Amino acid sequence: xxxxxxxxxxxxxxxxxxxxxxxxxxxxxxxxxxxxxxxxxxxxxxxxxxxxxxxxxxxxxxxxxxxxxxxxxxxxxxxxxxxxxxxxxxxxxxxxxxxxxxxxxxxxxxxxxxxxxxxxxxxxxxxxxxxxxxxxxxxxxxxxxxxxxxxxxxxxxxxxxxxxxxxxxxxxxxxxxxxxxx
Amino acid sequence: xxxxxxxxxxxxxxxxxxxxxxxxxxxxxxxxxxxxxxxxxxxxxxxxxxxxxxxxxxxxxxxxxxxxxxxxxxxxxxxxxxxxxxxxxxxxxxxxxxxxxxxxxxxxxxxxxxxxxxxxxxxxxxxxxxxxxxxxxxxxxxxxxxxxxxxxxxxxxxxxxxxxxxxxxxxxxxxxx
Numbered sequence: 623x624x625x626x627x628x629x630x631x632x633x634x635x636x637x638x639x640x641x642x643x644x645x646x647x648x649x650x651x652x653x654x655x656x657x658x659x660x661x662x663x664x665x666x667x668x669x670x671x672x673x674x675x676x677x678x679x680x681x682x683x684x685x686x687x688x689x690x691x692x693x694x695x696x697x698x699x700x701x702x703x704x705x706x707x708x709x710x711x712x713x714x715x716x717x718x719x720x721x722x723x724x725x726x727x728x729x730x731x732x733x734x735x736x737x738x739x740x741x742x743x744x745x746x747x748x749x750x751x752x753x754x755x756x757x758x759x760x761x762x763x764x765x766x767x768x769x770x771x772x773x774x775x776x777x778x779x780x781x782x783x784x785x786x787x788x789x790x791x792x793x794x795x796x797x798x799x800x801x802x803x804x
Numbered sequence: 805x806x807x808x809x810x811x812x813x814x815x816x817x818x819x820x821x822x823x824x825x826x827x828x829x830x831x832x833x834x835x836x837x838x839x840x841x842x843x844x845x846x847x848x849x850x851x852x853x854x855x856x857x858x859x860x861x862x863x864x865x866x867x868x869x870x871x872x873x874x875x876x877x878x879x880x881x882x883x884x885x886x887x888x889x890x891x892x893x894x895x896x897x898x899x900x901x902x903x904x905x906x907x908x909x910x911x912x913x914x915x916x917x918x919x920x921x922x923x924x925x926x927x928x929x930x931x932x933x934x935x936x937x938x939x940x941x942x943x944x945x946x947x948x949x950x951x952x953x954x955x956x957x958x959x960x961x962x963x964x965x966x967x968x969x970x971x972x973x974x975x976x977x978x979x980x981x
Contacts, residue, residue: 624906625902625903625906626840626902626903626907627823629903630840630843630847631815631818631819631822633844634844634847634851635815638848639811639851641851641852642814642851642852642854643807643810643811645852645853645854646810646854646855648855649855
């Protein structure tokens with residue numbers, strides 16, 4: 623690097639570094655809002671689905687289940703993978719739930735096995751409460767899952783984001799959830 | 805991405821391209837202070853619009869050359885309006901003697917490039933810029949198309965046409981000697 627180039631970089635960093643960081647932070651915030659907006663649109667269609675931008679940092683586990691003092695559990699999803707392992711982990715915490723993929727090639731017969739949960743405007747009876755401050759997280763209230771049903775959590779990786787869905791199923795459990803528009 | 809990672813990513817882009825951008829202006833101006841100012845302006849614009857840069861839509865080089873073209877066009881327009889050389893855009897520091905000497909050396913080194921650009925004045929502006937970006941700045945035709953905002957498919961045709969015209973100009977000159 624020449625002296626001119628080094629001095630110019632020092633000047634740029636000093637004078638405009640903050641502006642660069644602020645603009646990047648604004649962009650990140652806009653992207654998050656867009657994801658939530660997309661989720662709202664999907665929910666209006668009745669899928670009970672939410673989308674969230676995902677974290678690709680590498681280190682955190684794909685999902686984590688933590689018990690809360692009030693009897694609920696908090697599920698954190700970072701990547702969509704290992705649905706069976708996720709189901710086993712939820713069951714270990716006493717949650718009657720299964721995790722299944724959202725797939726384009728999934729039969730619509732599977733869809734009819736599910737009664738969707740409204741995720742964006744949950745009431746006191748909803749078994750799933752999304753954490754709007756950390757959209758990778760949801761709180762699951764096991765006592766609110768109807769006695770004759772299981773909670774179905776569905777997800778798909780979409781580009782750099784995740785799309786989630788939630789519902790109840792009775793009797794035969796769905797193996798997957800068809801993607802909207804497929 | 806954390807703050808230091810954002811800055812480090814931009815610094816990589818800066819260091820990879822600052823030489824080529826400086827040479828771009830050194831082919832157009834013979835005043836080292838002005839070359840320094842225009843280079844600085846290009847990177848100030850890049851820094852303040854970095855949030856809009858999308859690597860999926862084009863390379864950092866093509867993005868920066870696009871900004872450099874606009875920076876020079878704005879400078880030329882301002883110069884034409886005021887009827888004199890416009891120095892300074894936004895209170896930049898004066899370069900010290902070492903920096904001026906470095907830039908003078910670059911301006912000197914770009915003499916053949918300036919001569920080529922003068923020959924290219926016969927060509928339509930877009931073709932002239934296409935030749936410069938590919939043959940003098942080292943951009944791939946795809947990147948040049950992104951920088952100029954023209955369809956990628958049309959870029960090769962423009963380049964071929966421009967080079968054919970350039971060859972004809974050179975042939976005419978040889979014949980006239």
